[in-house]
Amino acid sequence: MSLVLGLLSHTLSRVLRYSGLRRGCHAPRRRAMEQDKALEVYDIIRTIRDPEKPNTLEELEVVTESCVKVNEIGEDEYLVVIRFTPTVPHCSLATLIGLCLRIKLQRCLPFRHKLEIYISEGTHSTEEDINKQINDKERVAAAMENPNLRDIVEQCVTEPTAFVSQCLSTPYVWL
Amino acid sequence: MRSQAGSASAVHSAVMDSAPGSAEARLRSGCLGSPPLPPAAPRRRRPPGSPGPPGVYMAPRPPARSAGSASGCGLTSASGSSALTTLRRPLGALPLPALALTSVRSDGGGAMKEALVLQSRVAAHPEARCWFLAWSPGGALLASCGGDRAVRIWGREGSGWVCRAVLADGHQRTVRRVAWSPCGSYLASASFDATTCIWKRCEDGFECVTTLEGHENEVKSVAWAPSGSLLATCSRDKSVWVWEVDEEEEYECVSVLNSHTQDVKHVVWHPNQELLASASYDDTVKLYHEEEDDWVCCATLEGHESTVWSVAFDSSGERLASCSDDKTVRIWQCYKPGNEEGVACSGTDPTWKCVCNLSGYHSRTIYDVSWCRLTGALATACGDDAIRVFEESSSSSPQQQQPTFSLTAHVPRAHSQDVNCVAWNPKEPGLLASCSDDGEIAFWKYQQPEVVLVQHEGCSVNQVQTALVQQRIPLQIVVGDPIESGGAQHADVQVGIAQPVHCILRKSSTPSEPTNQPSRADVSLQGCHRSQQLFGGTAIRGWHAESKQKLTFAFWTLPSTVSAFSMSGSFDTIWLSMGSCWLSRDR
Numbered sequence: 001m002s003l004v005l006g007l008l009s010h011t012l013s014r015v016l017r018y019s020g021l022r023r024g025c026h027a028p029r030r031r032a033m034e035q036d037k038a039l040e041v042y043d044i045i046r047t048i049r050d051p052e053k054p055n056t057l058e059e060l061e062v063v064t065e066s067c068v069k070v071n072e073i074g075e076d077e078y079l080v081v082i083r084f085t086p087t088v089p090h091c092s093l094a095t096l097i098g099l100c101l102r103i104k105l106q107r108c109l110p111f112r113h114k115l116e117i118y119i120s121e122g123t124h125s126t127e128e129d130i131n132k133q134i135n136d137k138e139r140v141a142a143a144m145e146n147p148n149l150r151d152i153v154e155q156c157v158t159e160p161t162a163f164v165s166q167c168l169s170t171p172y173v174w175l
Numbered sequence: 176m177r178s179q180a181g182s183a184s185a186v187h188s189a190v191m192d193s194a195p196g197s198a199e200a201r202l203r204s205g206c207l208g209s210p211p212l213p214p215a216a217p218r219r220r221r222p223p224g225s226p227g228p229p230g231v232y233m234a235p236r237p238p239a240r241s242a243g244s245a246s247g248c249g250l251t252s253a254s255g256s257s258a259l260t261t262l263r264r265p266l267g268a269l270p271l272p273a274l275a276l277t278s279v280r281s282d283g284g285g286a287m288k289e290a291l292v293l294q295s296r297v298a299a300h301p302e303a304r305c306w307f308l309a310w311s312p313g314g315a316l317l318a319s320c321g322g323d324r325a326v327r328i329w330g331r332e333g334s335g336w337v338c339r340a341v342l343a344d345g346h347q348r349t350v351r352r353v354a355w356s357p358c359g360s361y362l363a364s365a366s367f368d369a370t371t372c373i374w375k376r377c378e379d380g381f382e383c384v385t386t387l388e389g390h391e392n393e394v395k396s397v398a399w400a401p402s403g404s405l406l407a408t409c410s411r412d413k414s415v416w417v418w419e420v421d422e423e424e425e426y427e428c429v430s431v432l433n434s435h436t437q438d439v440k441h442v443v444w445h446p447n448q449e450l451l452a453s454a455s456y457d458d459t460v461k462l463y464h465e466e467e468d469d470w471v472c473c474a475t476l477e478g479h480e481s482t483v484w485s486v487a488f489d490s491s492g493e494r495l496a497s498c499s500d501d502k503t504v505r506i507w508q509c510y511k512p513g514n515e516e517g518v519a520c521s522g523t524d525p526t527w528k529c530v531c532n533l534s535g536y537h538s539r540t541i542y543d544v545s546w547c548r549l550t551g552a553l554a555t556a557c558g559d560d561a562i563r564v565f566e567e568s569s570s571s572s573p574q575q576q577q578p579t580f581s582l583t584a585h586v587p588r589a590h591s592q593d594v595n596c597v598a599w600n601p602k603e604p605g606l607l608a609s610c611s612d613d614g615e616i617a618f619w620k621y622q623q624p625e626v627v628l629v630q631h632e633g634c635s636v637n638q639v640q641t642a643l644v645q646q647r648i649p650l651q652i653v654v655g656d657p658i659e660s661g662g663a664q665h666a667d668v669q670v671g672i673a674q675p676v677h678c679i680l681r682k683s684s685t686p687s688e689p690t691n692q693p694s695r696a697d698v699s700l701q702g703c704h705r706s707q708q709l710f711g712g713t714a715i716r717g718w719h720a721e722s723k724q725k726l727t728f729a730f731w732t733l734p735s736t737v738s739a740f741s742m743s744g745s746f747d748t749i750w751l752s753m754g755s756c757w758l759s760r761d762r
Contacts (some may be wrong), residue, residue, distance in 0.1 A: 073538075073559075074587075112591070114539065114558070136456070136482065136500075137593070138351075138440070141304070141322070142367050142393045142411065145348045 030072055037070040037111065041080055044108045049156045050087065051096045060087055062097060067120065077112045080105070083120040094119060094127075098134030099143060100156045107157075290584035291564060291607070294618040295335050299327055305610035307352045307596045312359045314602030319616055320350035326364050326374070328381070329616070336618065340380045345372040352396045352441075357403045367393040371408050373426070385426055387418060396441045400449055407451050409439035415453050415463065417470050430470035434461050441485045445492045446548070452495060454483035460497050460507075462527065473524045476507055478532075484541065490548040495527065498541035498555060504565075506531035506578065531578050536563060539593075545607075547599035552621060553580065554607055556594035561587045562609055564621055590615060 042065050046058035057063045062084050069081045082101060086094035098117050105115055117134050119127040133139055143149050299305050303322030310317055316339070317329040326342040346366035354363045362374040362381060371387040371394055391412035398407050406418040406426070417430040437457035444451055451463040451470075460476040460483055481500035488495055495507040508530045510518040520526045539558035546553050553565040564584035590611035600606035607619040 132456075132482070138395070139411075139438070141349060145367050 034070045034072060034078070037078055037080075038068045039065070040111075041068045041070065041082070041105065041109065044104060045082070045101055048097075048100050048104055051093060051100070051152055051156055053087070057084070057097070061085065062087060063101075073114065077114070079114050079116070080109075081116045081118070083118050085120045094130050095133055096149075096152065096156075098130065099140060099149070100153050102134065102140055103144065103153055104157045290622050291562065291586050292620045292622070293586075293589075294620050296618075297329065297336050297338075297616045298614060299329070299338075299610065299616040300325070300614040303614055304349075304612045305595065305614050305616060306349065308598045308608050308610050308616065309353045309355055309362075310598055310600050310608070311355050312357055312601060314600045314606075317598075317608055317616070318353045318355065318362055319610060320353045320364060321610075321614065322349045324348060324350060324366075326350055326353055326362070336616075342374055342381050342383075345374070345383050345386075346370065348393075351394065354397045354399050356399045357401055361399075363397045363399065363406060365394040365397040365408060369394055369410070371397050371406075373424075375424075384424055387426055387428075389416060389428060390414070395439060398442045398444050398451075400444045400451075401446060402449065405444075405449060407442045407444065407453075409442045409453055411438045413437060413439060413455075415439055415442060415451070417451070417463075432463055432470055432472060434463075434472040434475075435459070440482065443486050443488065446488055446490060447492050450492075452486045452488070454486045454497060456482045458483060458499070460486055460495070474527050476505075476527050476529070478505055478529050479503070482540075485543045487544050487546040487553075489546045489551065494530075494546075496544045496546055496553055498544040500540045502537045502539065502541060503532055503534040504537075504541060504544055504553070504555060505529050505533075506580070531580060533565060533580055536565075536582055537561075542594065543596045545597045545599050547604070548601060549599070549604040550621075552583070552599070554597040554599065554621075556597040556609060558593045559587075560590050560592060560594060560611075561585060562589040562594055562597060562607075562619070564607075584621060586619075589617060589619075 042063070045063050045068075046056060048057050049055070050057060050060055050062065053060065063082065067083045067085075069083075071079045071081075073079045084097060084101065086097055098119075101117050102115060105113075118131045121127070144153065299319050300321035300323045305319055305321040308317055308319050315330060317336070318326055319329065320326045324343065324346050326345070327338050328340040328342070329336045330339040331337075342362075342364070345364060346368050348367035350364050350366045352365045354365075355361070356363070360376045361384075362376070364372045364374065366372070369388065369390045369392055372383050373385040373387065374381040375384045387406075387408065390408065390410040392410055394408050394410045396409050400406070404420055406420060407415060408418070409415045413433060413435050415432040415435070416428055417432070418426050419429045420426050435453065435455040435457050437455055439453050439455045441454040442451060443453075449465060453461050453463070455461070458477070458479045458481055460479075461472050462474040462476070463470050463472050465471075466473070476495070476497070479497065479499040479501055483497050483499045486495055486497045493509050495509075496504055497507065498504045506529070507527045509525045509527055510516060510520060511525045512520040512523055514520070518526055518528060537555065537557045537559065541555050541557050543556040544553060545555075551567060553567075555563045555565070557563065562585075563582060565580040566583045567578050567580050589609060590613055592612035594609050594611050597607060597609045600608070605621040607621055608616060609619065610616045
């Protein structure tokens with residue numbers, strides 16, 4: 001009986017150690033993947049132009065590298081959370097920036113993802129309202145069918161260089 | 176996690192932690208006719224991220240027995256409604272050996288996936304989202320609409336589905352919703368171009384007979400009343416419009432309701448009455464009816480913490496399910512004035528109260544909920560690409576009317592993107608259609624859950640335990656405290672079984688067991704017959720498997736339970752868990 005118990009505990013500790021090792025192995029690799037994906041996302045959004053000014057969001061520090069967080073939520077699926085800082089506390093412009101971010105990523109991000117966009121805390125008076133709007137996909141879809149709004153977004157989102165073709169080849173749903 | 180059954184989960188963990196391994200040992204020794212089990216696998220099998228019901232303990236499945244079906248402890252499902260019975264057992268009369276049952280189930284995720292099986296997939300709207308699906312009242316046609324501004328009608332051909340008609344040119348922007356009239360001859364489509372088109376069925380397709388205008392922005396939903404003479408639309412302009420249609424196909428707006436403070440997402444009519452429900456971005460659900468020639472808002476259901484995307488009435492119309500961006504589904508119950516539960520009502524209007532909150536199951540926004548009129552199953556479409564089905568198991572305290580819903584099917588990757596809509600076929604039970612942002616429609620077959628397995632460790636009658644058994648059926652076993660009644664003690668046990676079953680009860684012997692009862696054996700119960708409601712018991716006859724000696728298990732029902740469980744027809748084997756085994760004299 002004691003022999004059996006001894007054997008059992010030995011096997012158990014082996015198993016635990018092995019599983020612990022394996023888990024340890026996975027974590028840093030996953031971290032690295034997530035960081036890579038975050039950089040990919042940032043690369044796409046930093047060139048979006050501000051609706052009012054002729055500068056990009058990166059230049060105006062509306063988005064920074066650290067404002068993009070990526071987490072793996074499933075097999076090959078990632079949750080992308082972006083917190084941007086609007087330039088002015090103007091409701092409509094903040095919503096517009098949020099819209100541009102969503103559209104650009106929807107078109108250009110190559111991997112399966114779920115996207116959440118928020119205004120970074122404390123930078124806007126009506127941030128909860130804006131956050132709710134830009135994360136409501138039905139509202140976003142309806143907004144993009146409004147021709148005026150669509151034109152503005154297209155201007156902000158389309159790159160003036162030859163990289164446009166890269167975006168067009170993505171299989172993702174065009175709104 | 177679900178708000179319900181908090182204490183049950185505490186009890187469950189106590190059961191789980193005690194005596195690990197002894198259950199397997201017992202299984203190995205006493206298992207009827209099956210060879211010893213493989214070594215114990217991890218005890219808790221549940222797919223990550225899906226909290227299972229409390230009280231479930233899973234052990235590896237023993238190999239299939241000859242008496243059982245091919246799937247081991249699978250069951251053939253006949254049509255049966257999920258019913259809960261309270262069973263009483265006179266303690267004084269019989270001994271109570273402690274039961275140890277094995278739970279037999281392969282893996283949580285696998286079983287739940289098998290409950291909802293994919294039949295076919297169709298690429299419905301190319302390069303665009305598919306927003307909504309609507310079955311025709313006859314169940315033969317499915318209308319879908321999407322971002323490509325067209326409505327498509329799908330019909331069955333062989334084992335697949337083909338597009339029978341494309342209704343294009345009706346709208347300049349995305350078509351958000353479609354709705355069939357109760358007679359099936361008309362189809363209404365609501366679009367982001369602020370109009371609603373009414374299509375009439377003719378010999379070779381559909382033609383647009385009217386366009387309803389008036390909303391200031393996108394029309395989000397349209398619904399026909401059960402009478403067929405009323406139509407409701409709602410829009411981002413925060414209003415709900417009620418239209419009346421007469422025999423000459425003339426539509427007239429009879430009311431504009433501005434009760435909501437934000438965008439109205441969905442409108443749905445009550446299945447029998449002219450009661451309208453609307454779901455809104457302002458986190459509430461509002462109900463409207465006609466009072467003295469005018470439509471008024473008669474109730475506001477608050478409770479959700481974010482946008483309510485969709486609502487669905489059950490088949491009786493007494494209950495309403497609402498799903499929201501806050502990742503929960505809430506079930507609301509209608510209490511009429513003068514109700515027996517003593518819920519206060521103002522005047523002649525019924526009050527609606529939230530009786531159940533399903534939280535912890537969904538990881539993202541829930542876009543749609545659909546309540547099957549035939550089977551009572553609740554399906555949800557979620558932004559995490561999954562489809563889930565819930566079934567109700569009656570409450571353990573009938574006085575409180577607190578239903579609990581258990582997850583009976585979960586397909587984690589039903590589509591490659593957000594699932595926007597789920598719709599049960601109104602005529603074919605178990606047929607579910609779903610559509611997604613990837614433009615695809617999928618057809619699923621839902622099998623009402625079957626086997627139920629739970630294991631208890633030597634519980635005595637004094638313990639209150641809830642075991643929500645789950646492989647496929649919501650079987651709830653609650654062993655109650657002994658109640659003094661007329662000198663004899665009873666143990667209340669509630670068993671809810673959806674399907675007719677063999678019951679295999681394993682019990683361990685106790686010293687006080689009468690000698691004419693089999694001991695240390697698995698007893699299989701067969702030939703259960705329909706039980707009576709209210710008083711009276713159902714004798715479930717069984718026999719000791721080895722000696723074929725007949726035994727009768729009697730179940731009594733309490734008068735206040737919702738309904739008795741009915742068992743009839745042929746059965747397969749299941750393992751039933753109970754805190755105590757009852758053996759009674761033949762009735």
